[in-house]
Amino acid sequence: MNGYSPTRTSTSRPSPVRPESAPTLHIDNLTARFGGVTALNGLTATVQAGEAIGVVGPNGAGKTTFLNAISGLLGRAVSGEIELFGRSIVRESPVRIAKRGVARSFQHPPLLDTATVLENVVVGSHHAEGFAAARQIFTPWRVRQTERAEHVRARALLARAGLSSLQHREAGSLPYGARKQVDILRAIFHRPALLLLDEPTSGLDIGEQRKVVDIIQDLRADPSVSILLVEHHMDVVRQCASRVLGVQAGRVIATGTPDEVFESPEYREAVVGRSHQRSGAQVGPLERRD
Ligand SMILES: Nc1ncnc2c1ncn2[C@@H]1O[C@H](COP(=O)(O)OP(=O)(O)OP(=O)(O)O)[C@@H](O)[C@H]1O
Numbered sequence: 001m002n003g004y005s006p007t008r009t010s011t012s013r014p015s016p017v018r019p020e021s022a023p024t025l026h027i028d029n030l031t032a033r034f035g036g037v038t039a040l041n042g043l044t045a046t047v048q049a050g051e052a053i054g055v056v057g058p059n060g061a062g063k064t065t066f067l068n069a070i071s072g073l074l075g076r077a078v079s080g081e082i083e084l085f086g087r088s089i090v091r092e093s094p095v096r097i098a099k100r101g102v103a104r105s106f107q108h109p110p111l112l113d114t115a116t117v118l119e120n121v122v123v124g125s126h127h128a129e130g131f132a133a134a135r136q137i138f139t140p141w142r143v144r145q146t147e148r149a150e151h152v153r154a155r156a157l158l159a160r161a162g163l164s165s166l167q168h169r170e171a172g173s174l175p176y177g178a179r180k181q182v183d184i185l186r187a188i189f190h191r192p193a194l195l196l197l198d199e200p201t202s203g204l205d206i207g208e209q210r211k212v213v214d215i216i217q218d219l220r221a222d223p224s225v226s227i228l229l230v231e232h233h234m235d236v237v238r239q240c241a242s243r244v245l246g247v248q249a250g251r252v253i254a255t256g257t258p259d260e261v262f263e264s265p266e267y268r269e270a271v272v273g274r275s276h277q278r279s280g281a282q283v284g285p286l287e288r289r290d
Contacts, residue, residue, distance in 0.1 A: 022086030023048050024194055024226040025070070030080035032065050032250070039065040041250035042080070047194070050223035052216070054241030054258060055230045058270055062250035063230040064107065067196045070228070071104055072097040084194065101193035105200055109183030113172030117163065120171050121154040121186050122147075157185045160218075161211060177208040184215060195219065197229045201236050209236065216240040234262055246270065 025047040032040040039062045047053055055063050069078045072094040082090045089097050111120050158164050161181055166174065171182065184200055197216070201209045213236055219225050220240070231237050237244060237258050244261040246254035248270040254261045261267050 022083070024051070024085065025228075026081070026083040026086075027070075028081040028083075030066070030069060030078065030082065032062070032069055032074055032078045034077055039250055040069060040078075040080075043247070043251050045245055045252060047226050047228065049226055050220075051243060052220050052227040052229060052241045054237040054244040054261075055228055055247060056232070056234075056237060056244055056261065056267070057247035057253075058273075061247045061270070063247055064198055065250070066247070067104060067198050067228065067230060070097075070194075070196060071102060098190070101191075102196065103187040103190045103192035103194075104196035105180070105184045105187045105198060107199045107202060109179045111171040111174075111179055111182060111186075113170065115171060116168050117158065117171055117174070117178075117182055118151060118154055118167040120182055121157060121189050122150045123186065154185075154189060157189060161185060161215060177204045180204060181208065181211065181215075184212065188215070188219065193224065193226065195225060195227045197227065197231075199230055199232060201231065201233055209233070212236075213239050234258070 023046050025045075027043060027045045030040050030043040031038070041062075043062070043066060045053075055066060057063055065074070068074050070082055070089075072089065072092055078090060080090070081088060084097075084100055084102065087100075089100060089102075092100075112123060115123065155164070155167060158167050163178065163181060163185075166178060166182075171179065174182065180200060180203070184197065187195060187197075200212050200216070204212065216227065216229065217240060219227065227240075229237065229241055231240075241258060244254075244256065244258045245252050246261045246264065246267040248266075253266040253270060254264040256264070
């Protein structure tokens, strides 16, 4: 069963053009500079349809900047190429990139605090469905129908995550762990082709971490969804990602299975070299010891 699968829902969003031959995402020589700081330094990577790729590395390696660049949040600070299904998105706005099927969660979820949890999950969906304001005025019945269907789908997502009891709570009153989960469901609600998750389990307790892992594993059953997962917990990466990019100083220093990367000399040096600081790879309570 796949309760979160974007393709198994009752209303359908016009899907972005997805040429069979092109990968979901191709990144070439991606560089991001902020004044004198080079956060990304020639990063190159490819994500195929249905892949879930972990992005790991020490603090300050450029992982969040990588997701920000793909989301279109960095504007002219970025150079290099970002292709989604073979089409360049490197100069497109965050809204257009979202419309092309990219959704993301944030380290610190920017929920609408005075809206309910249910409203937060569906927020922006009219935009995503291409409902212009004029259309809403002239076809109110259709808009109401769509809203009803969206609320049904959002409730189903919340139920699947065990968060039904929170659906009418104001988001501003939620504890941190619930905020993170709602933010992830909000991203999933838009049926992304590419889901960007930025430290989805940071600050969560063990039960909440398991629920997030469950959500990600469920999504992986859908071959049309690709995932980039920035994560410090090695156990979460092992359970959710088939392939890992080890990143340091804004470039990829190791690729392979989770264990191949975690055990590679390049990655160990990147993390151990900073052992006096917070480690880039945390062994969490979900850690499997094989
Ligand atoms: N908008 C910005 N302006 C200036 N410097 C920035 C900006 N965004 C990121 N940086 C810098 O770029 C580098 C990479 O930051 P980034 O947040 O991408 O690292 P990270 O790998 O996500 O770290 P962490 O694991 O701690 O979240 C850091 O030195 C950071 O201070």
